[in-house]
Amino acid sequence: MVAMKINEDLQKERSKYNFDVEELTNFLDWGPQYTLRRRNLEQKVLNVKGLLDDIPEEYLSHKEKYENAVRKAVLYYRILQKENHSNISDEEKTRANFRNMISSAVFRDNSPFSLHYSMFIPTIKGQATEEQKAYWLKRANNMEIIGTYAQTELGHGTFIRGLETQATYDPETEEFILYSPTLSSYKWWPGSLAHTSNYCVVMARLFIKGKSHGIHPFMVQLRDEETHMPLPGIKLGEIGAKLGFNNVNNGFLGFENYRIPRDRMLMKNAQVLKDGTLIAATNSKLTYGTMVFVRVLIVNNMANLLAKAVTIAVRYSAVRRQSQPKPNEPEPQILDYITQQHKLFITIATSHAFYINAMWLWEIYFNVNKDLGAGKLENLPELHAIACCLKPISTSDTTVLIERCRLACGGHGYMLSSNLPQMYGLATAACTYEGENTVLLLQAARALVKAWSVRVEGKPLKGTMAYLAGTTAPKKWDSSVDSIVKIFQDVAIRKVSGAVETLKDYQKSGLSLEDAWNKASVCLTAASEAHGRAILLSVYKSEMDKRTASLSSSLKKVLLQLVELYVIYWALEKVSDLLLYTSITEKDITELQRRYIGLMEKIRPNAVGLVDAFDFRDEILNSALGAYDGRAYERLMEEAMKSPLNVEPVNETFHKYLKPFMLGKL
Amino acid sequence: MVAMKINEDLQKERSKYNFDVEELTNFLDWGPQYTLRRRNLEQKVLNVKGLLDDIPEEYLSHKEKYENAVRKAVLYYRILQKENHSNISDEEKTRANFRNMISSAVFRDNSPFSLHYSMFIPTIKGQATEEQKAYWLKRANNMEIIGTYAQTELGHGTFIRGLETQATYDPETEEFILYSPTLSSYKWWPGSLAHTSNYCVVMARLFIKGKSHGIHPFMVQLRDEETHMPLPGIKLGEIGAKLGFNNVNNGFLGFENYRIPRDRMLMKNAQVLKDGTLIAATNSKLTYGTMVFVRVLIVNNMANLLAKAVTIAVRYSAVRRQSQPKPNEPEPQILDYITQQHKLFITIATSHAFYINAMWLWEIYFNVNKDLGAGKLENLPELHAIACCLKPISTSDTTVLIERCRLACGGHGYMLSSNLPQMYGLATAACTYEGENTVLLLQAARALVKAWSVRVEGKPLKGTMAYLAGTTAPKKWDSSVDSIVKIFQDVAIRKVSGAVETLKDYQKSGLSLEDAWNKASVCLTAASEAHGRAILLSVYKSEMDKRTASLSSSLKKVLLQLVELYVIYWALEKVSDLLLYTSITEKDITELQRRYIGLMEKIRPNAVGLVDAFDFRDEILNSALGAYDGRAYERLMEEAMKSPLNVEPVNETFHKYLKPFMLGKL
Structure with a gap:
């Protein structure tokens, strides 16, 4: 193997991490055994000849794209099929696949067979009788x-x-x-x-x-x-x-x-x-299980998309130099601009937050599903409500943040060879499929309004809704991370109670419940969002406290900086709620802003290490801007030279149209 | 001509407007003579054979797209060339072109000649000597x-x-x-x-x-x-x-x-x-003029893109029926959902706000340009600062709102035949070209910080910066539209003064000006945004008060409802600023929210009329979802049938790959 030439700026970045990248990779994979398994699979797939494109998909016609995808799909699914026959449990398989993004090396877009495994087989499993399963599952699995x-x-x-x-x-x-x-x-x-x-x-x-x-x-x-x-x-x-x-x-x-x-x-x-x-x-709710499961997978998938996008944007920002704030000094790496850090570091933290929440939700799902098998349905509505909040929030946050990463790469982020526009296309689709986001938030609102009536009746609330029993009185501002997380629950309590009040007011004014619901719907979606944010923040914080206990102190420190960043970022985003429902003052807010800027300085030396730890092979990132070696400009040019328009120096339209036109003959 | 079959729901909508659609069209065009001129041009261009595609661009390969575009461009530019030789003044020509979107009937995307008129010729005009102009302009114009x-x-x-x-x-x-x-x-x-x-x-x-x-x-x-x-x-x-x-x-x-x-x-x-x-x-600033002019055109172009996107989304929302809130009643038009109105009506108002601001800015530009010709440069920095705020705000708001319109159309908005994804692609590019948005906001911040030092010196501030001389003391909340507009100026004063303070604090802590500037940059961009919002709102409000004076009272009422909607929407979006800098209470905010919902009810009957008044021909909208007749489902199917993949029932990849694969032979 030829030694890779690495961009000097990236090399420097990699010499100054203060944590162990491999330790973080193992943590994100949920254990070193899964890192190993993932890497083996990647190696296996990427060794298959003909799976990677010579001419990028984006130069093909719509029809050629499909035909090329089928050609690759049969090669790729043959491997997957073998994997699926290996004798690990379904639980184990799911866990192992959480960070499996190998298909995006094969398809920048997606596969023409993808519904076969993601919907066709699960539906047979969930809806067919044993006899039907014996016949159809065998044929489908083969x-x-x-x-x-x-x-x-x-x-x-x-x-x-x-x-x-x-x-x-x-x-x-x-x-x-x-x-x-x-x-x-x-x-x-x-x-x-x-x-x-x-x-x-x-x-x-x-x-x-x-x-x-x-x-x-x-x-x-x-x-x-x-x-x-x-x-x-x-x-x-x-x-x-x-x-x-x-x-x-x-x-x-x-x-x-x-x-x-x-x-x-x-x-x-x-x-x-x-x-x-x-x-x-x-019970018609028996089919809810699969729906919830798909939504867990979506939250996880959003974490993966964010990780990819921010890997590209951070590496490019370490390589790109622009402007000259200080005379006679070289142009700085754009990663040194606070405005750039503001766009990128929250994306790293959000990816972590979504991973952790997806894992947590998956474990709940796994238990509820066992209960379902035993006929116990009581935890299903709560699980359904969580999924109805986390799916919309994770997909819309991801869309916004991928877009922000793309824009942070300037004009080059607009190139399809950056792969950022395609990722955006995949993320934004998730805002609509598997339950349109606004509709899901309103479904969650139904559960929240119901929970509120349970509270009013003085009955106990369970699990992720238990906090809704708390007081609606204003809270004392306290800037510790734990306290801010708690305040997000208090905000949710107030938003739910406010939405219920609005609903009642509209009914009192003579409207039917349905019409009142419609008029209150903007408040109701806000209440669901607040509930979702409260869950996201508290799960991220508490699970990280728990899961980082066994890590090295250097890694633990870095990871908890990201938790703090995430919590403060959202406190500042939702500062109007803090002003309304806590004793926070203008001075506290200024302090919070400066603490946020201070955190960026702490994270800055580890930025490249944090994205390296996502451990995406170049084939999976599939991006001229984000490759491990940082040769962004060289790769942009190499990708441009693959354009079929660059085969001939003069396009035939010159003789056919341009020349006669310029001569005034057309 | 065959009578067009119009969707029944749309027909009903069109029977209940309470204003004159043509009057609004003329108003937006800046006078009936421009409406006439625009429609004549549209008629002329759309009569040229071969200009509209039989197979939509999106099915072609990258190379074919270019070749097809050149074929059409020579036809299209021949007409434009004639138009450009007609003997109206440059001023008149610009004004007439503000709502000319005819090129988007020819290219869903854009033209391969577009830089010739937008950059090549203007640069010769601005940078060449008279002798050079005599030679090059002639060749370029011909x-x-x-x-x-x-x-x-x-x-x-x-x-x-x-x-x-x-x-x-x-x-x-x-x-x-x-x-x-x-x-x-x-x-x-x-x-x-x-x-x-x-x-x-x-x-x-x-x-x-x-x-x-x-x-x-x-x-x-x-x-x-x-x-x-x-x-x-x-x-x-x-x-x-x-x-x-x-x-x-x-x-x-x-x-x-x-x-x-x-x-x-x-x-x-x-x-x-x-x-x-x-x-x-x-003077090196002499070339600023063109840059500012291009940014005025961008604000106007954003207004046009928003108008197109919301025309599509509102018409589709009048046709689409979904869900069943009340048992035994038909599924409602989705335009009746408040959450949908919340997404769409602000887009109509924003398009108006950007039109009005672009017209206003264009007139300022026109005068400053005259001054430049006479060697007077004193108003240039202020104009430059306005353009540096309005370009980023208008492009990023437009990107967000087009995306919202697209998502409001559900899955069908994801189809390229809706034309919404392409419009999004055009809008988001404008966030980067002609000055990257964050960089421009920081340039504007430089002007604002300078203005603040003028204030501190006790000297007068002029024009759009005069308001910065106002007091920084907290304001009494008052919910009249005029007062809210004024409060946005107060907010900007506070944001600028806060950013200056942050800058100073960082310098006091021992940082150089450049490093302090970097650490304060998130605050500084927020100050520029606040300045831009203050301008946008106050210009929209005051210009509409002025310009609607001669309109019919019915139209005036409708237009001022949109102004009110815009102002309240932004008050609610920036409610944290109101809480910090005014005496607004939780109760006031609740009232504001209900007033916002009440405005939607007032606007609802006119929604389709408001978008009809944008007066886009179907060829220009180029959208299966947004056509005047509302035959959305029929058109989606008609467009699908144009896909080259639909020519054969069995694609050749079946025999080549799929069949051997399913038989286990591959």
């Missing part, structure tokens, strides 16, 4: 069939009861007849649906003897297994180009009286008997 | 040559003194030798540079007899006029794919001792005589 999951329709998103696709039971033939009554009932958005999958779980409204029985899942064959032609009665296509996910082959799907056998309804929860008798699900 | 402007380098952006490209004068041959000493000195970013332009104004560091004399402009031929081949000594290429502007053909440029005659230096401001004597510019 990838004899490729599947997806179709719920959203052209005219219907988060509101599931609004879905129009019909599944009418015909007891004569013991079949369901799938039918799309309108254009707005066409399934629209499912990944892999357009040209990739040959099977699909379809959510449709069940009709028996003219009566509607709500939404149920059906296993539907879409394409002939031999020819891949759409089957008669199936209308399929792709929905077109998007801000991101253009490899993913999102499709539309309509049915023209398409018949499927009775046993294609996934009947774990509700069953239709031969004669058309419906045996309804015992 | 488009016998296509030019661009190259300033930014791979390693150097906003800090102009850092530019490395060298122009060394050789008195022997009376030539300049252009040379790129490093990779980081390569010009990087100029639009049209890669394959389109054959001439370019290059900013380079002048060396005479071994001595550096700062940065000067040079007219450089890049390509042979006959063959378009890059000339010997010129290294040219394109920089690759970006988040947006992929039609624009951004390029890089390096010089290998490339010689140009002495008269190719643009010598209006500084001259190099034959023997190498340099006659320096009398």
Whole structure:
């Protein structure tokens, strides 16, 4: 191996850390055994020939992007399939995968098979009977069939009861007849649906003897297994180009009286008997579990995206030199500007905060899921409420912070070769999918308003809602980190009580509950956000106190500086709440601001070390600006030279259009 | 013409406006004569065959996008050229073009010639001698040559003194030798540079007899006029794919001792005589004028982008129905949700606020420019400070609000056929180009700190800075719109005085001015933002009071509701400042929130009318979601069917990869 030439500024940065980078990597991976496992997988995948692009995706046409992605997907999924057959437990597998970002080395965007593992297989696991599972899971796990999951329709998103696709039971033939009554009932958005999958779980409204029985899942064959032609009665296509996910082959799907056998309804929860008798699900909340799980994964995924973005931005900021504040001195590294540190260091801390919260939430989920298996549902609503707050907050914070990292790289952050715009596209999509953010915050608000009525009744509140029993009286300002975390709970108490009051006032003025709810909805979402922030901060703080106990004192110190930074950053962001609900003064705020600036100085020498510890291989970062060696300008030029426009010095449009135009002949 | 079928919900909306849409259109256009002129131009351009795409740009490869754009650009610029020769004054032309968005019907993205008119010609006008102008302007205006402007380098952006490209004068041959000493000195970013332009104004560091004399402009031929081949000594290429502007053909440029005659230096401001004597510019600030002008255009352009985005989002929100708050009632239009109104109505008001501010600023610019011609420079610094605040605020607010509009359209806003992602790409670029936003805010802060020292000296402050002479004592809260606007000035006074104090404290602690400035920089940018907000609000309010005087009372009422909405929205956004610097109480804030909600109810019936009044033709909106007829779902499907992937039911990758993979043979 040739010794890598490292940019001098980065080399200097790496000589001045005051903690052990590998120790932090192991900490983030949840233990050195997971670091090892992750690195082995990365090594294995990146050794496969043909998986990395010679010409970057962004130069291809929309069609070529898809075709190139399928070519790579079959290579990549063959490896994944082997991994999935290895005999570690599901729990272990999930844990090991928390920081697995290897697919982003293969697809800057995403894979055309991604719904197969993330939605198709989990739905079969969650909704199929044992008999159905025996057949379908085997085929799906072997990838004899490729599947997806179709719920959203052209005219219907988060509101599931609004879905129009019909599944009418015909007891004569013991079949369901799938039918799309309108254009707005066409399934629209499912990944892999357009040209990739040959099977699909379809959510449709069940009709028996003219009566509607709500939404149920059906296993539907879409394409002939031999020819891949759409089957008669199936209308399929792709929905077109998007801000991101253009490899993913999102499709539309309509049915023209398409018949499927009775046993294609996934009947774990509700069953239709031969004669058309419906045996309804015992509890409709049983399917909540998967939804919550997906939202945990999203919080974790946001942590990973932030880690990638800030790795790129911090390394580039160490390499980039700009302006000349002091005459006769060299231009400083832009990482030395406080305004730049203000944009970047909070992103490092936020990534940590989201990792820690995702791990914590995952453990709660794991326990609640065990309870569910045993029929205990009592902790589900609370878990649901947490997920309904953390998913919107984590996705919208991540979108804002990735954007901030991108802008912090100036013009070069606008280049697709930086990979920052693509990451932004992936993050912002998460604000909409799996429950639109505003809708989720309003769902969480419902749980909070309910909790408030429990408080009013003098009954006890449990778990993450227990703090809502606290007093609404103003609090004394105290600038210790623990105290600020506590104050965020006090703020949430006040926001919830304020929203309940607003709701009541509007009702008193003569409005129906629904209309009052609508008029109070801006306050209600604010209450949910406050609840979510209180959880995020307190979990980050308390879990870090716990988890860092066994670390070296040097690393512990660095990590707790980030916790402090995060807490103070949010105190300053929400200073109006502190002014309203605590005794904080203008002087206290000035002190807090200066402490924040002081923290940046403490973190500055470790900045590159903190992002190095995220341990992203260059292939995974996939960024001209962020590579380990810091050769940002050289790589920008190397990437530019891959543009097909740079193959010829004169483009053919000169002779065809430009020359006649300049000669006045066109 | 076939009667257009209009969506029923939109039809209903249009029957309930309580103002005259055409009157508002004329108002926004600055008079009915400009509405007429704009519509005529639109009609003229849209009648040209071949200007609109059959296959949307987003399906093409990067190379095809460029080639398609050149094909259209020659058609489009032929028309523009005629327009530019018509004998109206420059002032009149600018005014007429404020709401001219016709190019976005031709290019969803932008044009590969755009730098020719926006930078190349203005630079010749501003920097060339009369003799040089006579030659170059004629050729450029006739488009016998296509030019661009190259300033930014791979390693150097906003800090102009850092530019490395060298122009060394050789008195022997009376030539300049252009040379790129490093990779980081390569010009990087100029639009049209890669394959389109054959001439370019290059900013380079002048060396005479071994001595550096700062940065000067040079007219450089890049390509042979006959063959378009890059000339010997010129290294040219394109920089690759970006988040947006992929039609624009951004390029890089390096010089290998490339010689140009002495008269190719643009010598209006500084001259190099034959023997190498340099006659320096009398005032280096003379070139500020153009910079300020470009920033005025940016504020106006942001108003246009917001208007387009919110037209799309409001119409779609009138058509889209979702959820069922009341049992047994139909799903409501999502425009009826307060959370949706909260996202959209402020965007309408912001577009108005930016239009009004751009017009106001343009008039100031026009007068200051006249003064400049007469050698009076005294008003330039103040104008420069305003532009340094309004450019960053308008571009970053616009980015946030377009994104909010896009997210308000749910998943469908993520489709490129909505055109919202592309608009976001155009807006966010403006946060970086023409002066990076943070850098500009810090430049404005320099002017504010200077103004503060004038105040301390007891001298008078002028124009938009006069208010800084006001008292720093806490203000009594008063909820009238005029009073809130005034309070924003009080807040700015406090932020400036606070930043100055922070600066001094850091200096007292032993830091140099430069280091203290860096540590205070977060406070300093906050002070600039506060100054900018104070201007934005007070100009919007006072200009609207003035300009609406001659309008019908019904329109006036609607427009002043938007002013009130804007002012209250920002009061609530900046409530921490109100709590710190006024006597506002929690109860006052609650009242303010309810008043804000009440305003939404007043604006709701006029929402569609307000966006109809922006008067964008469907071709200009270029959006499946936002068309006048509201056929959003039909258009989404029609656009999807244009995808080349939808031509064949089975993509060839099935036989090549998928089938062997599913059979376990790959």
